[in-house]
Amino acid sequence: MLELLFLLLPVSVAYGWVMGKQSIKKELLKQQAQMSRALTSSVSLLLKNKEEQALDSLIQYLNDNPQSIENYIAMAQVFRKKGEIDKAISIHESLLNSEQVELSPFDREVLELELAQDFMSAGMLERALKPLSGLLKSDHANEALAMSLHIFEQTREWQNGIDAYLNTKTTNISARNRQLVSHFYCELASLSNNAKNKKQLYKRALKVHSDCIRSLVSLAQLYLVLNQKQKSRELIVQVLDKDPNFAPALFNIAPECFVDEFEQAAWLYWLIKEKQITSVSAHNQMAEYIVKEKGLEEGRKYIINHLKSVPSVRGFSKLIELEREFFMSDAHFEQIQTLINQYIELKPNYECKSCGFSTNHFSWRCPACNNWQTIKPLIGLDGI
Numbered sequence: 556m557l558e559l560l561f562l563l564l565p566v567s568v569a570y571g572w573v574m575g576k577q578s579i580k581k582e583l584l585k586q587q588a589q590m591s592r593a594l595t596s597s598v599s600l601l602l603k604n605k606e607e608q609a610l611d612s613l614i615q616y617l618n619d620n621p622q623s624i625e626n627y628i629a630m631a632q633v634f635r636k637k638g639e640i641d642k643a644i645s646i647h648e649s650l651l652n653s654e655q656v657e658l659s660p661f662d663r664e665v666l667e668l669e670l671a672q673d674f675m676s677a678g679m680l681e682r683a684l685k686p687l688s689g690l691l692k693s694d695h696a697n698e699a700l701a702m703s704l705h706i707f708e709q710t711r712e713w714q715n716g717i718d719a720y721l722n723t724k725t726t727n728i729s730a731r732n733r734q735l736v737s738h739f740y741c742e743l744a745s746l747s748n749n750a751k752n753k754k755q756l757y758k759r760a761l762k763v764h765s766d767c768i769r770s771l772v773s774l775a776q777l778y779l780v781l782n783q784k785q786k787s788r789e790l791i792v793q794v795l796d797k798d799p800n801f802a803p804a805l806f807n808i809a810p811e812c813f814v815d816e817f818e819q820a821a822w823l824y825w826l827i828k829e830k831q832i833t834s835v836s837a838h839n840q841m842a843e844y845i846v847k848e849k850g851l852e853e854g855r856k857y858i859i860n861h862l863k864s865v866p867s868v869r870g871f872s873k874l875i876e877l878e879r880e881f882f883m884s885d886a887h888f889e890q891i892q893t894l895i896n897q898y899i900e901l902k903p904n905y906e907c908k909s910c911g912f913s914t915n916h917f918s919w920r921c922p923a924c925n926n927w928q929t930i931k932p933l934i935g936l937d938g939i
């Protein structure tokens with residue numbers, strides 16, 4: 556009996572929603588009676604494991620009441636959620652292959668998407684791709700592309716994902732799909748050993764999704780290797796224009812882009828004054844530059860001022876370093892410094908803005924929630 560309840564609950568809800576849009580009470584009552592008769596007989600057949608007869612009965616009802624396709628989709632979804640994917644597949648395939656039921660192109664597409672979802676839930680990824688590839692040029696192109704990309708992301712078949720994108724009807728592709736495709740291009744680029752090929756792939760990633768920080772950073776690194784420092788600098792500026800939060804991630808490549816320390820200091824000044832960057836690494840570097848140019852006292856003043864507005868462990872560590880002369884002995888200073896460093900090492904440097912996952916190793920895809928470009932350098936007391 557449990558099966559019966561499971562079936563009837565969402566179906567009656569979906570039915571009520573569909574019919575609620577029509578205000579003719581009489582019609583509603585008549586159809587409800589018809590439907591419950593059809594459902595009761597189908598469900599009792601299903602319970603007796605006479606699936607074929609049950610489906611025939613459902614199809615007959617659908618044929619008489621073509622507006623109620625939502626009910627069957629809702630029913631199949633319940634089967635899928637319960638893990639009885641074979642039943643969901645039977646319902647969808649029977650409806651799609653039935654000669655008795657006349658489906659509108661829209662309903663056919665919806666059923667094909669549902670069927671693909673069944674195969675995905677069953678782990679039959681190859682079979683899911685079949686209905687999806689046909690949908691890439693339909694009104695459901697975006698949903699079909701999202702599902703295809705999800706599959707190729709799992710199988711790490713980046714080129715196949717890109718091909719699916721290129722086969723998709725060009726209008727109406729969601730920002731999320733574009734972002735995914737841009738990372739597919741970046742994944743391909745990172746696998747290539749050819750600088751020219753890499754450059755081309757990163758540029759394509761940017762064409763698909765202009766906010767793809769990963770391709771900008773990767774291109775900046777690539778131009779540095781090719782000794783084209785000016786281009787590298789321009790790209791770093793672009794990254795900071797788009798998302799200043801990534802600044803700490805650039806500190807390992809940025810210094811090499813500059814001709815001398817003065818140019819680097821000018822860049823730091825621009826970051827702090829123009830971009831209002833609160834990153835501790837940027838301010839600590841600035842303090843070092845001030846110490847060199849104006850002496851220890853000015854550097855200390857700078858760090859103390861910054862600590863007052865943005866307290867941070869790394870900033871405090873820098874201050875201790877500059878205060879070294881006030882310690883009783885070198886051993887005393889090193890003891891304190893070691894303790895602070897131990898604390899810093901315990902804390903993560905990066906955090907996923909989508910799920911909160913924290914880590915010391917930066918990656919473009921969050922291993923916890925699988926979102927791309929959501930891991931960012933940590934800010935705040937333990938920030939970098």
Ligand SMILES: [Zn+2]
Nearest residue numbers: 907910921924
């Ligand atoms: Zn995450």
